[in-house]
Amino acid sequence: MLTRKQMELLEFIKSRMDRDGVPPSFDEMKDALDLRSKSGIHRLITALEERGFIRRLAHRARALEIVKLPEAMERPAFTPRVIEGDRPEPPKGAMALDTVHALDLPLLGRIAAGMPIEAISDVAQSVTVPGSMLSGRGQHYALEVKGDSMIEAGINNGDIVVIREQQTADNGDIVVALVADHEATLKRFRRRGGMIALEPANAAYETQVYPEALVKVQGRLVGLIRSY
Template sequence: VSRLRGAKMARGLTDKQPAVLEAIQEYWSENGIPPSLADLAPALGIRRSTVHQHVLALKKKGYLDHVEGSGRTWRPTGELPARGSRRVPVVGRVAAGLPILAQENVEDWITVDDAPPSATLFALRVRGDSMINAGILDGDLVVVRQQDTADDGDIVVALVDDEEATVKTLRREAGEIALVAANPEYPPIRVRGGRVRVQGKVVGVRRKVQTNG
């Protein structure tokens, strides 16, 4: 049994999708070009239309990249993640009127371990030091579970007056919502609830390790 087939249990993939991904990777290795649906269907013992559905799903989940200028439009992005891992899109921005997971808004993908299988996750790069005392630094990636509600004390990604999103701790105060920084240099943002739209709850932080030399 190959490593890819053994990794079938990677969360977010159906029973058949690891086999489809493996077949694409093997064809790439042997031929240097992507396989066509006609190449894959007999090898997998399924119809072309079914292969196409699996390919579209694998693209959406970040396991395949788009190849320009070819009718054979997919190639693997890399190794299949280990058990319990998921590929999560890194989005360029969170703003009103722009679907968070729109294809044009996805800049990269990261692998997240122990991700809840049913949750919709995205990652967002933090700009600034307003959450430094919560361990979230300028340039970090926050992993966010997409949801439109949050509990008092949650660190959230939120829109205020439909402007671009901010990462803050949500506090509920007498008829108002306060978005509180984790840095005393930044005052809380206090607004009425209707002016705040929660986009998700921060469930993890990724930091690029800097090395000298």
């Protein structure tokens, strides 16, 4: 698995090669990653080369070649559609705004974006979301995020996430996962043979790996609402 800085550098190199047809200079890489010296870039380049993601070509200026990409870069990353504003409680039994363009979803409580917490099942209140945020058919619900383990995916403590109920997930999906039937967490889903990895989006947290039988997918992230 790549570190955050290694991933940032690889993404920057790819974006510049896609745009210009040549890799960026070491000075451009240093500035893009906000590093103080080019020695840090040299270390990152060496690490990427050792892991087989890039190749340095001899006797050529800016001689870098991308050999492969990590799976997270091969599929489109989730980018939250953030709806900014407060969360006034709608009148009891009423649909907020336009019944066609806005819907009330049950707010089931809090979900951990950190270590798993006790599973949530009680409806605390409701939250109004635009109908365009909902992903296809099926039931949806909302959860308040507790913790900061998904901040690099744009999901902050206190955000409201909109979840589509489903029991399966593709690698790279951000899901609500129920661990051992009593702990729920919001993480990126990866299947590794007979194991399931629940990955944070914060370098301060470690990936949690469980036997497949202990992890149940309860939904996939489809939207996000932020309050100020």
